[in-house]
Amino acid sequence: MVSVSELQEMYVDMVTARHYEERLQEEYLEGKQPAFDISAGPIPGELHLAAGHEAAAAGVCQHLRDDDAVTATHRPHHVAIAKGVDLERMTAEIFGRETGLGKGKGGHMHLFDPDVNFACSGIIAEGCPPAAGAGLAAKKRNTDSVAVAYLGEGAIDQGAFLESLNFAAVHDLPVVFVIEDNDWAISMPKDRVTDVENGAQRAGGFDMPGVRVDHDDAVAIYDAAKEAIGRARDRNGPTLIEVQVHRRMGHFMGDPESYRPEEDQEAAAERDSIARLEADLQSHGVDEETIEELRDDAHERVEDAIDFAKDQPEPDPSAAHEDMFVNPPSGVTDTEPEYDLAGGDD
Amino acid sequence: MSGDTDRVEVTVGEWPDDADSDEGVVVNWFTREGASVTEGESLCEVQIEKVSLDVLAPADGTLVEVVCGEDDEFARGDTLAWVSPA
Amino acid sequence: MAQKEHSKVIERELTMSRAMVEAIAHEMRENEEVFYMGEDVADYGGIFDSTQGLLDEFGYDRIMDVPISETAYLGAAVGAAQEGMRPIAELMFVDFFGVAMDQIYNQMAKNTYMSGGNVSVPLVLTAAVGGTYNDAAQHSQTLYGTFAHVPGLKVVVPSTAYDAKGLMHNAIRDDDPVMYMFHKRLMGIGWLPAPDGPKTPVPEEDYTIPFGSADVKREGDDVTIVTLGLHVHRALEAAESLADDGVSAEVVDLRSLVPLDTDTVVESVEKTGNLVVVDEDYRSFGVTGEIVASVAEENLGALDNVERLAIPDVPIPYSRPLENEVVPDVADIEAAVERTQ
Numbered sequence: 001m002v003s004v005s006e007l008q009e010m011y012v013d014m015v016t017a018r019h020y021e022e023r024l025q026e027e028y029l030e031g032k033q034p035a036f037d038i039s040a041g042p043i044p045g046e047l048h049l050a051a052g053h054e055a056a057a058a059g060v061c062q063h064l065r066d067d068d069a070v071t072a073t074h075r076p077h078h079v080a081i082a083k084g085v086d087l088e089r090m091t092a093e094i095f096g097r098e099t100g101l102g103k104g105k106g107g108h109m110h111l112f113d114p115d116v117n118f119a120c121s122g123i124i125a126e127g128c129p130p131a132a133g134a135g136l137a138a139k140k141r142n143t144d145s146v147a148v149a150y151l152g153e154g155a156i157d158q159g160a161f162l163e164s165l166n167f168a169a170v171h172d173l174p175v176v177f178v179i180e181d182n183d184w185a186i187s188m189p190k191d192r193v194t195d196v197e198n199g200a201q202r203a204g205g206f207d208m209p210g211v212r213v214d215h216d217d218a219v220a221i222y223d224a225a226k227e228a229i230g231r232a233r234d235r236n237g238p239t240l241i242e243v244q245v246h247r248r249m250g251h252f253m254g255d256p257e258s259y260r261p262e263e264d265q266e267a268a269a270e271r272d273s274i275a276r277l278e279a280d281l282q283s284h285g286v287d288e289e290t291i292e293e294l295r296d297d298a299h300e301r302v303e304d305a306i307d308f309a310k311d312q313p314e315p316d317p318s319a320a321h322e323d324m325f326v327n328p329p330s331g332v333t334d335t336e337p338e339y340d341l342a343g344g345d346d
Numbered sequence: 347m348s349g350d351t352d353r354v355e356v357t358v359g360e361w362p363d364d365a366d367s368d369e370g371v372v373v374n375w376f377t378r379e380g381a382s383v384t385e386g387e388s389l390c391e392v393q394i395e396k397v398s399l400d401v402l403a404p405a406d407g408t409l410v411e412v413v414c415g416e417d418d419e420f421a422r423g424d425t426l427a428w429v430s431p432a
Numbered sequence: 433m434a435q436k437e438h439s440k441v442i443e444r445e446l447t448m449s450r451a452m453v454e455a456i457a458h459e460m461r462e463n464e465e466v467f468y469m470g471e472d473v474a475d476y477g478g479i480f481d482s483t484q485g486l487l488d489e490f491g492y493d494r495i496m497d498v499p500i501s502e503t504a505y506l507g508a509a510v511g512a513a514q515e516g517m518r519p520i521a522e523l524m525f526v527d528f529f530g531v532a533m534d535q536i537y538n539q540m541a542k543n544t545y546m547s548g549g550n551v552s553v554p555l556v557l558t559a560a561v562g563g564t565y566n567d568a569a570q571h572s573q574t575l576y577g578t579f580a581h582v583p584g585l586k587v588v589v590p591s592t593a594y595d596a597k598g599l600m601h602n603a604i605r606d607d608d609p610v611m612y613m614f615h616k617r618l619m620g621i622g623w624l625p626a627p628d629g630p631k632t633p634v635p636e637e638d639y640t641i642p643f644g645s646a647d648v649k650r651e652g653d654d655v656t657i658v659t660l661g662l663h664v665h666r667a668l669e670a671a672e673s674l675a676d677d678g679v680s681a682e683v684v685d686l687r688s689l690v691p692l693d694t695d696t697v698v699e700s701v702e703k704t705g706n707l708v709v710v711d712e713d714y715r716s717f718g719v720t721g722e723i724v725a726s727v728a729e730e731n732l733g734a735l736d737n738v739e740r741l742a743i744p745d746v747p748i749p750y751s752r753p754l755e756n757e758v759v760p761d762v763a764d765i766e767a768a769v770e771r772t773q
Contacts, residue, residue, distance in 0.1 A: 034419055035371040036396050036623045044566035044752060096566070096751030107568035107750030122570040123528060124500050157499035159531065185500060187476035193499035254623050256396040259475035262364075317757035320749050373622040374447050374631060381443040391447075393622035417625070 002222050004284045008294060010062055010218050011277050014054035016087075016298040017078035018274060021049040021249065023302055024077070024094065028253050036254050042310070043094060045107060047253045048075040052216075052246035055273040056180045057082035059221025059243075060148060063229040069134035069147040071127030072120035074109045075180075079150055080120075085113040091305040097312035104315040105323065125151050125158035128177065132164045135173035139235070146174040146232040153242070154185025156199040165240065169206040174232035176225070177240045182247040182268075187259040203240035210240045216273040219280055246271050354404045356389055356427040362397050368422040370394040375416055377409050383429060390426065407431040442633035447620025449481035451593035451634045455600035456483070456520065458638050460490055463518060466604060467494040469505050470522030470558075479524055480560045480616050480624075502532035506557065510540045510609075513555035518604060526559035526575050526613060540609045541584030553609045556600075561589075562615040562662055562712055565624060566755055569747035574661065576711065577718030579611045580689035586610045586643055587689040591618060591664035594632045595687055598641030605640065615661045615712075629665040644691030648700065652682035655769050656700040658723050659710040660686040663760065667710055670765035679773055689719065697723060698730045705736040706772035710760055715742035737772035741765060 024047065031041030038044065050057075053075065061082035064070065072079040080090055086101070093100025094108045101111055109122035117134070121127045131149030138145040155161050156179060168175040179199040183190060196202065203210025209231075211224050221243050228239035246268035250257050257265065281291055328334070358370065374391040377383055383403040390401050403409075411428040414420045446454065460466045467490075468483055474497040477484035487495045498505040502523065509521035523529060529536060536557070543551050563572030580587045586608055590596035596614065603610040618630040649664055650671050657667045664685045671681035682700050686693065701707050707727060709720040720740035727735060741760040749755055 034367055034369040034395075035373075035393060035417070035625075037625055038623050039565035045750065046567055046571065093750075096754075100751075102750075104751030104754055105569075105747075105749040107566070109570065110568055110750070122568070123531070126531070154500050157501040157504075159501070159503050185471075186479070187472045187474075188497055188499075192497060254396050256398075258397065314753050315751050317753050320746060320754040320757040321744060324746055371622070373625075374620050376445050376447075376450075378443065378445070391620075391622065396623070398622045 002219055004286060006062055006222070007219070007277070007281055007284060008286065010058040010222065011281060011291070012294050012298050013058040013061070013082040014218065014274050014277060015295045016302060017054045017057065017081045018051055019299045019302045020077055020081065021051040023306055025049060025249065025253060027306065038254060044096075047108060048251065049249040049253065050075045050078040052248035052268055053180055053182065054078050055216040055218040055221050055277070056178060056243040056245050059218045060176070060178055060225040060229075062222055063225055064148065065145070066116045067143075067145045069117040069131060069145070070119070070150070071131045071147070072118070072150045073127060073152060074120070074122045075152070076109070076111055076120040080111055080113070080118055083118045084116045085111065085118050086115070087301065087305040088308040089113075091309035092312045095309040095312070096314065097309055098315040098319070099312045103319060103323070125155040125160040127151065128161045128164035129167075131175055131177070132168045132173055135168060135175035135232070135238070136171065138174050139171070144233045146176065146229055148176045148178055148229075150178050150180060152185065153179055153181035153183070153190050153199050154188065154193065155179075156202055157193055162202070165202065165206045165208060165238070168238040169208045172235065172237040174235060175238040176228045176232055177238065179240070179242040180245045181242050182245045183264070184247055184251065184260065186251045186255075199242040200240055208238055208240055211242070213241065213243045216243060216245045216271070218273055218277045353410060353428045353430045354407070355425040356401060356404060356429055357423065357425055358392060358394075358399065358401055361422050362394055362399070365394050365397065367395050369419055372414050372416055372418050372420065372426065373398065375412060379409055379412055381409050382432070383407060383409050392426075401426060403429060405429055405431045442635050444633060444636065445631050446593045446634040447626070448590065448593045448596045448614065448630045449484060449619040449621065451597040452482060452600050452614065453484055453486060454634070455597045455638070456604070457486060457489060459601065459604040460486075460494060465517040466520065467496065467517070468520045468522070469496045469498050469509060471498060471500060471524045473497060473522055478522070480614070480619050481621050482522060482558060482560070482614065482619075502528060503535055506532045507535040507539060509555050509557070510535055510543070510553055513553045513609070514543065514551055518554050520556040520558060520604065523557065523559040525571050526561045527570050527573050529559070529575065529578070537582050541582050544608065545584060552607045554607045555609045556603045556612050557609065558612045558614065560616050561613045562617055563748050563755060563759055564617050564662065566750055566752055568750035572748040572755070574613070574615075574713045576613065576660070576689055576713045577722075579613070580719070580722075584609065585690060587613065588643060589613045589615075589660045589687065589689065591615075591661055591685050591687070592630050592632045593634050595641060595647070595685075597634055598639050599643075599687065601638050602640040602643060606643070613661070617662050627665045627669075629668060641687070643688040644693050645687065646693035646696040647685045647687055648682060648696065649685045650681065650683040652680035652704065654680045654704055655706040655708060655772050656682050656684060656697070656704045657708045657710060657765065657769065658684045658686065658697055660689070660719070661712060663710045663712055666760070666762050667765055669762045670769065673762070674766055674769055679769060681769055692722075692726065694726045694730060698727055698734070701727050702731060702734045705734060707735060707737070708739040708741065708765070708768045708772060710765055711742040712759060713742060715740060715745050718742060739768040739772055741768050
């Protein structure tokens with residue numbers, strides 16, 4: 001059973017993530033109105049916001065430690081927040097600043113925080129193999145760490161995902177694959193790209209447990225993840241979980257969503273996992289005042305992170321040429337040993 | 347309308363339903379001043395919020411004046427150009 | 433320039449994306465075996481407007497949205513092409529090539545040769561390329577050199593609407609696999625404003641531009657700037673400003689990398705003596721080195737000075753000042769030209 005303090009922690013993660021995305025949307029649109037120029041404003045480039053996905057992050061990451069690996073997707077902020085990624089440095093990265101997680105080199109789809117073993121990739125399903133690799137390392141080193149790979153429902157047709165499922169299954173790796181099903185792969189509804197009813201069914205082909213959570217109820221996700229992550233930690237192999245979430249802000253900022261029926265957008269807006277969790281908190285005896293306090297603190301933390309980021313300097317252009325290799329370009333050593341090798345001249 | 351009887355205004359016909367904004371931007375002109383146009387041909391492309399729309403020639407004739415050039419902003423109902431009917 | 437060959441004055445101007453789409457629509461009307469497959473190409477019309485409006489005319493059977501399974505649908509395009517159909521398949525971003533590299537590098541590119549010329553692969557693989565809008569390392573590459581390197585692919589890179597249409601007609605009619613690499617910044621998309629230049633007059637009728645015919649986009653006497661894609665326009669802007677300083681720059685738009693029109697480049701260098709190659713791909717083992725080497729092989733003596741501008745062998749960074757540092761801009765081109773004078 002989930003404890004009240006855990007419910008509160010999940011709530012904080014979720015309201016932090018929601019407010020974060022709402023505030024980033026505002027910042028992103030600065031300089032992009034009335035003409036939407038993707039390269040203008042304080043946050044340029046593509047921005048994929050995760051409003052409506054929060055429960056999938058909070059419910060799973062609640063069970064994770066700093067040493068457990070998480071690979072997220074092109075839509076990574078909510079997972080990063082739930083995993084405990086440094087919010088100020090993550091925000092500085094999204095604003096392209098020198099003190100960002102990647103010194104401004106990565107950007108919002110490429111966030112790396114080794115302190116909490118978090119990474120993401122902008123290429124569909126490509127976080128799955130590295131998550132399997134983190135599981136492999138845990139198995140080889142005989143630790144009880146686990147790895148979680150996030151992907152979208154559109155990624156379940158990708159080779160990297162299917163191959164990783166098999167790899168993790170055949171080696172009994174401590175990996176949990178979490179599909180966030182928001183119904184839409186950009187403009188493609190899922191029934192036009194796969195004949196299975198849900199992504200969890202993919203597990204059957206690999207003799208792996210597959211679990212579908214039909215609504216973005218943080219507690220239901222928490223329960224499903226608890227079992228899966230427990231199984232992984234106990235070295236009983238991988239699990240595939242699919243969670244229904246909702247895409248509230250388009251595929252990316254600037255997506256006109258003209259392909260999407262209005263009812264569907266409205267339905268996504270109406271379903272709110274945060275309101276649901278608030279009701280859960282209240283039924284567990286947490287009063288409204290406490291909830292409000294948690295929410296206000298979370299909002300303040302977001303504001304602080306954005307203020308921090310905007311205060312940071314932009315990187316010096318010369319930094320673009322740095323960080324190519326950890327070792328100097330010539331290699332680990334800069335001297336070659338001298339051996340007398342026989343038979344060199346024949 | 348302009349009261350100008352011998353020319354027809356070019357304007358965004360139907361403003362997108364879901365647009366909150368009453369402003370748009372001209373993104374591309376496909377015809378230059380002085381060129382002949384055919385009714386219904388796409389004269390320019392505008393962007394209203396995130397949606398792109400084509401603005402069509404209201405009549406056969408000549409595009410006599412472009413009022414709102416590329417990258418210019420305009421408001422709902424503004425005249426973007428004038429066509430002198432053939 | 434090629435446009436001058438037409439006696440009739442063309443008044444209608446198109447963006448690059450519309451010119452591309454017009455050619456595709458024409459070929460689809462003419463030949464039922466032409467169809468288009470890709471992610472978000474039907475209802476969305478292509479993230480970069482590459483298929484805008486085609487669904488309405490041709491329907492879902494011929495403008496096919498596909499699952500996010502590049503290996504499967506690019507490979508399926510290879511298979512359908514080998515059956516004699518003329519598929520066009522799209523990589524939404526060229527950066528996504530990696531997940532389907534075997535189908536591209538080992539099947540599409542090699543089947544004709546391995547069959548001793550008995551199998552043909554009349555497939556057009558379209559792909560959006562390029563940066564300049566801070567989309568970072570996995571969504572900003574051009575990868576021109578990667579695809580021109582493997583033998584077996586024709587590689588086309590339009591820089592204007594006129595070229596885009598003629599090259600697309602030629603690509604679809606070609607019996608070999610063609611990589612058609614369109615630069616996002618040139619398409620004329622509302623949310624990604626193009627520079628002046630790619631929007632050009634475009635004839636309504638069909639016409640072809642042969643591959644391997646570089647286009648001298650500006651004539652000059654003092655230096656030859658060889659480039660492609662977005663950087664054609666940056667080079668033209670640099671040439672304009674250099675003219676004020678009394679430097680006359682010739683701008684050669686390669687238009688295709690395979691086949692490569694070495695003759696036009698060499699002729700130009702023989703006239704100017706100075707070669708500046710500008711590329712938006714990585715510097716090492718790429719387009720710039722290839723062009724310089726090709727000229728050197730043909731006429732080493734013609735080369736007084738050589739300059740290369742390209743991405744300096746780093747992934748494309750996200751932050752605006754960092755990306756601006758690594759992608760050659762107009763000032764970089766001017767400076768490179770000045771160094772040859």
